[in-house]
Amino acid sequence: MKQTITVRTRDGKQRDLPPDQVNRLRASLSGSLLDRNSSGYEEARRVWNGMIDRYPALIACCTSTEDVQRVVTFAHEHQAILAVRGGGHSFPGYSTCDDGIVLDLSPMRQVYVDAVKRTARAESGLRWGDLDTATQQHGLVLTGGQISHTGIAGLTLGGGIGWLARAFGLTIDHLQGADVVTADGQLRRAAPDADADLFWAIRGGGGNFGVVTAFDYALNPLEPQVTVLQIAFPIHEAANVFQAGEALLAAAPDSVSATFAFVRTPEGMPLAALTVVAIDPPDDAVQRLEPFRHIGPAVFEEIVTTPYTALQRMLDEVAAVGLRYYGRSNFLMNLTPEVVGPLAAHYEEAPSPGSLVLFVRLGGAVAHVAPEETAFAHRSFPWSLTALAIWRDPGTDEANRNWIERTWSSLPALPQAVYVNELEEEGSARVRAAYGMNYARLTALKKRYDPDNLFRRNQNILPA
Numbered sequence: 017m018k019q020t021i022t023v024r025t026r027d028g029k030q031r032d033l034p035p036d037q038v039n040r041l042r043a044s045l046s047g048s049l050l051d052r053n054s055s056g057y058e059e060a061r062r063v064w065n066g067m068i069d070r071y072p073a074l075i076a077c078c079t080s081t082e083d084v085q086r087v088v089t090f091a092h093e094h095q096a097i098l099a100v101r102g103g104g105h106s107f108p109g110y111s112t113c114d115d116g117i118v119l120d121l122s123p124m125r126q127v128y129v130d131a132v133k134r135t136a137r138a139e140s141g142l143r144w145g146d147l148d149t150a151t152q153q154h155g156l157v158l159t160g161g162q163i164s165h166t167g168i169a170g171l172t173l174g175g176g177i178g179w180l181a182r183a184f185g186l187t188i189d190h191l192q193g194a195d196v197v198t199a200d201g202q203l204r205r206a207a208p209d210a211d212a213d214l215f216w217a218i219r220g221g222g223g224n225f226g227v228v229t230a231f232d233y234a235l236n237p238l239e240p241q242v243t244v245l246q247i248a249f250p251i252h253e254a255a256n257v258f259q260a261g262e263a264l265l266a267a268a269p270d271s272v273s274a275t276f277a278f279v280r281t282p283e284g285m286p287l288a289a290l291t292v293v294a295i296d297p298p299d300d301a302v303q304r305l306e307p308f309r310h311i312g313p314a315v316f317e318e319i320v321t322t323p324y325t326a327l328q329r330m331l332d333e334v335a336a337v338g339l340r341y342y343g344r345s346n347f348l349m350n351l352t353p354e355v356v357g358p359l360a361a362h363y364e365e366a367p368s369p370g371s372l373v374l375f376v377r378l379g380g381a382v383a384h385v386a387p388e389e390t391a392f393a394h395r396s397f398p399w400s401l402t403a404l405a406i407w408r409d410p411g412t413d414e415a416n417r418n419w420i421e422r423t424w425s426s427l428p429a430l431p432q433a434v435y436v437n438e439l440e441e442e443g444s445a446r447v448r449a450a451y452g453m454n455y456a457r458l459t460a461l462k463k464r465y466d467p468d469n470l471f472r473r474n475q476n477i478l479p480a
Contacts, residue, residue: 019035019051019053020032020033020035021033021035021038021051021073021074022073022115023073023074023094023096023097023115023116023117024073024096024097024113024114024115024116025094025095025096025097026095026096026097026468026469026470026472027095030115031094031095031096033073033094033096037090037094038051038074041076041086041087041090044086045076045078045079045083045086045087046079046080046082046083047076047077047078047079047080047083047123048076048077049074049075049076049077050074050075050076050077051073051074051075052071052073057075060075060077060118060120061075061112061118062338063101063104063105063106063109063111063112064103064104064105064106064165064337064338064341065105065106065107065109065339065340065341066338066339066340066341066408066410067109067340067341067342067413068108068109068112070109070112070113070114071114071115072099072112072113072114072115072116072117072118073096073115073116073117074117074118075117075118075120076117076118076119076120077120077122077123078119078120078121078123078124079123079124080124081195081197081203081229081230084119084121084197084227084229085197085201085202085203086201087117087119088119088197088198088199088201088227088470089201090117091116091117091119091470092199092200092201092468092470096116096117097113097115097116097117097472097473098113098116098117098118098119098470098471098473099111099112099113099116099117099118099119099473100118100119100121100223100227100471100473101118101119101120101121101122102121102122102140102141102167102168102169102170103122103141103143103165103166103167103168103169103170103171104122104167105163105165105166105167105170105171106170107341107342107343107438107439107440108439108440108441110223110473110474110475111170111473113473116473119227120141121139121140121141121167121169121227121229122141122167123141124139124140124141124142124229125139125141125142125143125146126138126139126142127139127142127146127147127150129150129151129153129154129156129235131154131156134156134234134235134236134237135192135232135233135234135235136150136151136156136158136232136233136235137230137231137232137233138168138230138231138233139229139230140167140168140169140227140228140229140230140231141167141169142167142168143164143165143166143167143168144160144161144163144164144165144166144167144168144171144328145164145165145325145328145329147160147168148160148164148324148325148328149325151235152238152240152323152324152325155237155238155239155240156235156236156237156238157180157184157235157236157237157238157324158180158184158187158190158233158235158236159176159177159178159179159180159181159184159185159186159187159189159190160176160178160180160187160328161176161177161178162178162179162275162328162330162331162376163328163331163332163335164325164328164329164332165332165337168231169223169228169231170222170223170437171187171437172187172188172191172228172231173218173219173220173221173222173223173228174220174222174392174435174436174437175187175188175219175220175392175435175436175437176188177376177378177382177400177435177437179242179273179275179293179327179328180236180238180273180295181273181378181380181381181382182270182271182272182273182377182378182379182380182381182382183236183270183271183273183295183380183381184236184381185380185381185382185384185385186382186385186392187233188219188220188390188392189381189382189385189390190233190234190235190236191215191218191219191231191232191233191234192207192208192232192233192234193205193206193207193208193210193215193231193232194206194207194215194218194228194230194231194232195228195229195230196214196218196225196226196227196228196229197226197227197229198214198225198226198465198466199226199465199466199467199468199470199471203229204226206218207232213461213464214226214461214465216390216391216457216461217391217458217461217462217465218391219390219391219392220390220391220392220393220436220451220454221391221451221454221458221461221477222436222474222475222477223471223473223474224458224462224466224471224474224475224476224477225461225462225465225466225471226465226466226471227471238295238324239295239297240323240324240325241298241321241322241323241324242293242294242295242301242321242322242323242324242327243293243294243295243296243298243301243302243304243305243319243320243321243322244291244292244293244319244320244321244322244327245290245291245292245293245294245305245308245309245317245318245319246289246290246291246316246317246318246319247289247290247292247308247309247314247316247317247318248279248287248288248289248290248314248315248316248317249287249288249289249312249313249314249315250287250288250315251278251286251287251288251360251363251364252360253288253312253313254278254288254356254357254359254360255353255356255357255360256312257288257290257311257312258276258288258290258351258356258375259351259353259356260311260312261274261276261290261292261308261311262350262351264307264308264311265377265379268304269304270379270380270381271294271295271296271301271304272292272293272294272304272305273292273293273377273380274290274291274292274293274377275290275291275374275375275376275377276288276289276290276291276351276374276375276377277289277290277291277372277373277374277375278359278360278363278372278373279372280369280370284369286360286363286364287315287316288360289316290308291330292305292308293327295324298321301321302319305319334370334372334406335406339370339406339407339408340405340406340407340408340410340413340416341404341405341406342404342405342416342417342420342440343402343403343404343405343420343438343440344402344403344420344423344424344440345400345401345402345403345434345435345438345439346400346401346430346431346433346434347394347397347399347400347401347431347433347434347435348375348397348398348399348400348401348430348431349397349398349399349431350398350399351375351399354427354428355401355427355428355430358423358426358427359373359403359423359426359427361426362419362422362423362426363423365419366405366419367405367407367412367415367416367419368405368406368407368408368412368416370406370407370408371404371405371406371407371416371419372402372403372404372406373401373402373403373404374400374401374402374403374404375399375400375401376399376400376401376402377398377399378395378397378398378399378400379398382395383395383396387452387453387454388453388454391451391454391457391458392454393433393451393452393453393454394433394434394435394452397431397433400435400438402438403420403423403424404420405417405419405420432449432452433449433450433452434446434449434450435450436450436451436475439475447475447476447477450475451477455477456480458477459477459478459479459480460480462477462478462479462480463479463480466479467479
């Protein structure tokens with residue numbers, strides 16, 4: 017007896033998929049098509065955030081662009097909910113769904129580096145750690161995230177913030193082109209000289225416009241070693257040392273970047289910590305970092321020269337796969353006491369010792385690109401703030417979520433601007449805040465490329 021698979025449609029109804037059509041799709045793929053009775057389904061349905069526990073009707077593990085086209089066409093024809101997964105790091109779990117179809121790009125991990133041209137072509141299932149390894153073999157690099165097991169696709173499409181942003185700009189600032197499967201199942205080339213509107217939209221517009229199967233990047237030269245200062249202070253000194261650090265960063269060259277944070281020691285002591293990175297030659301880098309060593313009486317200090325690839329893995333265990341995550345984020349103009357003070361006070365009450373508050377420094381090359389040149393509008397903000405509850409026990413879900421809500425509600429009014437890759441499921445106003453001044457153009461392009469809103473499992477831009 018043939019098994020009937022039921023999917024949820026985009027209008028919220030249930031639809032039985034004809035078994036012969038499911039079997040034809042399965043036979044047409046070079047990858048695999050998993051249902052709930054398939055071996056490997058349980059592992060394949062899991063994503064990075066352990067809070068997300070969903071059961072797709074089908075998981076298509078694609079190994080080629082043709083696979084992607086067939087799955088997109090199938091989902092469109094059957095009006096099925098479609099989720100696209102690269103690295104699976106979506107905070108609100110948009111890379112999966114209940115009773116829909118997951119298009120899983122994770123098997124597509126090929127990368128080719130042209131050391132002479134300083135370019136890389138990477139399939140969209142690749143992780144940042146793999147791309148970093150491939151490029152650093154040639155003394156080259158691309159701005160990536162701060163977690164090596166993040167997928168390149170979602171991070172790129174949302175903009176791409178990382179340790180090298182001040183020096184080299186966002187990831188999208190080095191995107192030369194991309195292969196995109198749009199909602200009609202067609203493969204399109206998005207590049208400055210080929211479908212320039214689509215190329216503009218995918219540089220900051222998230223996954224709203226199609227499934228990218230391959231990215232072409234321009235690379236920057238970077239020596240394998242970077243210099244890292246980690247220095248920490250009692251958390252009650254946060255407002256003072258963060259403002260002092262902010263002033264030093266404002267005067268520092270773009271080769272110096274930083275992330276400030278609230279963290280806890282293994283013994284549970286809350287600290288205000290600064291991680292400052294310089295990509296200059298080691299002797300010059302130490303001089304660049306020296307002023308940061310004198311902003312207050314530190315309880316911990318360490319300065320090391322380390323491989324860039326090790327810096328990229330530094331937070332991997334803090335943000336391990338399967339832990340539970342819930343947070344809030346926003347761009348900031350300054351680290352004022354009115355913001356830092358309440359965050360520090362509430363951090364001392366965090367129910368989980370693994371939780372973090374991060375202040376990622378931007379500016380530099382990020383701000384050298386006009387906000388209308390790409391879909392990423394918020395280039396003038398020097399800081400990206402994220403308060404993130406991280407815990408393991410499902411029994412403490414409510415306590416951790418409530419801590420985030422209390423913490424966020426204690427803050428003064430913040431700018432209407434947020435990094436789309438750090439956004440939870442927070443409503444249409446916050447989605448508009450993510451895309452800012454570019455939202456109107458994005459809605460018009462959404463109508464052109466995805467008028468039925470097939471690609472809606474994201475921070476969704478509605479067709480105009």
